[in-house]
Amino acid sequence: MHHQTFIADRPGFPFSAIVGQDKLKMGLFLNVINPTISGLLIRGEKGTAKSTAVRALADILPSIEVVKGCPFQCDPNAQASLCFQCQSRATMGEKLESVKRKVKVVELPLSATEDRVVGTLNMEHALKHGEKKFEPGILAAAHRGILYIDEVNLLDDHVVDVLLDCAAMGVNTVEREGISFSHPAKFTLVGTMNPEEGELRPQLQDRFGLCVQVEGITDPHQRVAIVKRRAAFEADPFGFTKQFEAESVQLSQQIDAAIHNYGDVVADDDILFDIARLAIEAGVDGHRSDIVMLKTAKAVAAFHNRKQVSMDEVAEAASLVLPHRMRRLPFDDVLNMGSKKVG
Numbered sequence: 001m002h003h004q005t006f007i008a009d010r011p012g013f014p015f016s017a018i019v020g021q022d023k024l025k026m027g028l029f030l031n032v033i034n035p036t037i038s039g040l041l042i043r044g045e046k047g048t049a050k051s052t053a054v055r056a057l058a059d060i061l062p063s064i065e066v067v068k069g070c071p072f073q074c075d076p077n078a079q080a081s082l083c084f085q086c087q088s089r090a091t092m093g094e095k096l097e098s099v100k101r102k103v104k105v106v107e108l109p110l111s112a113t114e115d116r117v118v119g120t121l122n123m124e125h126a127l128k129h130g131e132k133k134f135e136p137g138i139l140a141a142a143h144r145g146i147l148y149i150d151e152v153n154l155l156d157d158h159v160v161d162v163l164l165d166c167a168a169m170g171v172n173t174v175e176r177e178g179i180s181f182s183h184p185a186k187f188t189l190v191g192t193m194n195p196e197e198g199e200l201r202p203q204l205q206d207r208f209g210l211c212v213q214v215e216g217i218t219d220p221h222q223r224v225a226i227v228k229r230r231a232a233f234e235a236d237p238f239g240f241t242k243q244f245e246a247e248s249v250q251l252s253q254q255i256d257a258a259i260h261n262y263g264d265v266v267a268d269d270d271i272l273f274d275i276a277r278l279a280i281e282a283g284v285d286g287h288r289s290d291i292v293m294l295k296t297a298k299a300v301a302a303f304h305n306r307k308q309v310s311m312d313e314v315a316e317a318a319s320l321v322l323p324h325r326m327r328r329l330p331f332d333d334v335l336n337m338g339s340k341k342v343g
């Protein structure tokens, strides 16, 4: 624990100091505004600020209410999805005390064992005392937060299976020698990958609500800005972070406002038909992409403080939702067809 405190003493690179990469940033914001968009896959070559952006996200994340002392960070207002411990405390008539804290970014390292990811059941304790003792893993820590995996395409197959199960059920279940333990585990999955190092399993790829392709920056002014900011940060991390503080605060306020406005954003039937048409043109399987496109378009509108979804928001949503699900056409052709028909 002491080790972690030490790292936290030095600030990370501030989110608002990241130059360019607007689409990547938007993909992250939209998932924070509505976590049920269910994640972002970031594809790009090495050295394109992919992981810097995700790690810096902690700067601008909103606050949530959690049950004090609960290792699964239960939501005190969601009685139905309380963990085993909170449930029994509530049944005993105890009032669950709550605290406010920021949404967390929890990193799942490629080297993590399956035990480390799902948590472990202490069998010795179970046999001796006749009660379950569970050591929470990374999935417990990621509940209601962001689960970040760098080089997600290189993840061990067993761990991928666990993630897919968990993402489908919203629950993590650990079983050993006839004893099982479950806890809620709903998280936003954010993964980065360099496609040159291998593709992602299709089942896992489909799990990511959104996908962005990050390119190296070719504008010389932006490149110079990147170098200057990086040098300034390394010379004086605290001073540098202070410089960008106002911008970070403004951004997190904008995201907070969008979270509150999201419920008021409306989409007419015309818009729903446009979304359906785009999905059909793209030849995607199932209806998941239509649903994610609608949520994403609404989140884009909420971010810009608009109350109504227009074709602009749908086009932006489509460019994030469709490309990694398409089996046939290049994405630009689909968007052109869609907008022609929409007129």
Ligand SMILES: [Zn+2]
Residues within 6 Å of the ligand: 067, 070, 071, 072, 073, 074, 082, 083, 084, 085, 086, 087
């Ligand atoms: Zn709990």
